[in-house]
Amino acid sequence: MAATDQRNEVFARIREALRVPAPHRHAAPAHDAAPAPNDGPPASDAFRAWLPAVGPSLNDQLVMFAFNCNQLRTELRTLASLDEAAAQLALLARENNWRQIASHRHPLVLPLAEKLALPTLLTDDGYAIPDLERCHAAITGCDALVAQTGSILVSSGSAGGRALSVLPPHHVVIAQRSQLVPDLAAALALARERYAPNWPSFLSFITGPSRTGDIERILVLGAHGPKQLTVLIVP
């Protein structure tokens, strides 16, 4: 027998429980810019004053993104042209001995991936999981790069589905300089503008190659997802 949904009962219990209000535990904040209690939660642009600082200019943000990539062990290459990007990709392919790759139909990404002239699986029209698992690298686009955290925002649309950016052992992201945003709030706002209300079923902030510290809290890269993450920034 299937279990029956307890929606009404649970909601009734919640409403009953909330009849007595809870105190706001925090005294008035010391700072003027902070919200006063009972004023409702603070707006997300207020977070900026408290989270790690991000410089105002694009150059500051590029420097910060590069600094974070370095700490996270994301390889970052800033390139002057698409040709340079193609050369960089070819170099990566040689160094890491890629024999088959995966990508998706993306106006910026696909032409570059095709220049490698390797057998290429495109995920756009569906794929068999074992085929994708065999690929040595995935080359994808993204929605945004986040300076504050060194993250890459991807979605089902911008990165060729859910699995392409996590199953192959090496993930290469191609991004334009203009895709760099200062912080997470800006990245979420950008996603909202681009998608709402038809949100994709998948959105992810990728912050460095897959990692674990589960054995003696020692950092190991490449736990279940990619062992290597490369970001190529093109003009």
Added chain:
Amino acid sequence: MTAYAREFKRMAARYTSDLRHRGLIQRALKGYETKRDEYKGRYQNWSEARQAASEIKWEAINHLDRHLAEFITKIEARGTRVFVAGTGAQARDYIVGVAKQNRVRSIIKSKSMTAEEIGLNEALEHAGCTVFESDLGEFIVQLRREKPYHLVFPAMHLTRDEISRLFHDELGSEPTDSPEELTMIARRVMRKNYCAADMGISGANFAVAETGMISITENEGNARLSTSLPKIHIALVGIEKIVPRLEDLALFLPMLATAGAGQPLTCYNTLYGGPRQPGECDGPEQFHVVLLDNRRTELLADPEQRDALHCIRCGACLNVCPIFRNVGGHAYGTTYQGPIGSVITPHLRGLQDWKHLSASSSLCGACTEACPVGIDLHHHLLQNRRNAARERPSLSEKILYAGFVFIMRHPVLYRLSTRLAPVFFPLHRLVKGTFFDPLRAWTQTRDLPVPARQSFHAYWNDKMSNRKARHGGN
């Protein structure tokens, strides 16, 4: 004392005397503290960020009916099936039902403490499914048939040698002392499981009301794989995981990572808003969200402790807790260890059975200080003690205090007792901590203060009369 309390005492005594275990935990947490402080230092204002996080959670929890309803409407609109479960049993039945209906055999699971709470794996295995834990730490404790040691670091009590031996025995791998190689062994095993699994099960760290999405935070990529490849994805979500707006995550995601693991941001922070949508090339065909009450509404009904539902399960309070650091995660006997576990377990499983955890605290307040959403943990421990005593007063304590009051009110008796103390003290020494000692619960591990040979009264009187005598002599 209940059986749970006796077991806790036994385990706590065992672990605290195990110096190797204590050394291991201290070392692991030392690194965490350094990293956490480093990244906290990058915040322009951690304490205000913390207050904002607390305010947002206050709003979410105190208007839970509204936010939860919005979450359900929004996520259902994109083809998600939502099931609201009043109890753990209902949630288990539903999930087992979905597995049976779809003839599921093999299940890949990413870390979920909520699933631990309701004993989901056992129920699924009972129904004939094989469940693979994919998070490395969970995979290790599953192979050892153990419970997770810590909310966030399930296998932090094990050394690489123990893990190597475990893998050798269970998986037939070559022994190694490299954490990297051990991780790769698990990776190879798990790769096969992802590709073959019929169903993926996950928890969630946040449920965004406004857009109808769940957010999952992880480092390894196992949750992403578990939710991308199988045809069915079930997420088990406690009703308290709600945050009102999408942009709230811009605050919670970094704070969760910094407070909990000493990271600026966890490696993957993923939002799922439905099953595979038209035009998408992969993702599950079915997406179920199971919203779990399981006595959370009882905690909600206590306005004094309601803010314990603000918890984002970061684990920071465990990491800094002197009790946790000595008795370890397995002594508690609860799903949720450490200070937050001691606060909420009495609500989830019964106050009288679990009140002993609130007594096992030095009330130092390190947990409250560490909590990124500002839960007043150590005062909640005190409130649990008060509530337990109110509900079931202890006769012996009553007699003790009545006697104390009586003596204090009668100067003759008081003076007599200060005279007798030095006489009884050596006698007490003879039986201290033994069966014949009425105070043994206290004196087994503690010394009574030595009674002064002279009371202050007597000392003062002596001094005054001496002085008078001296002055008189001049």
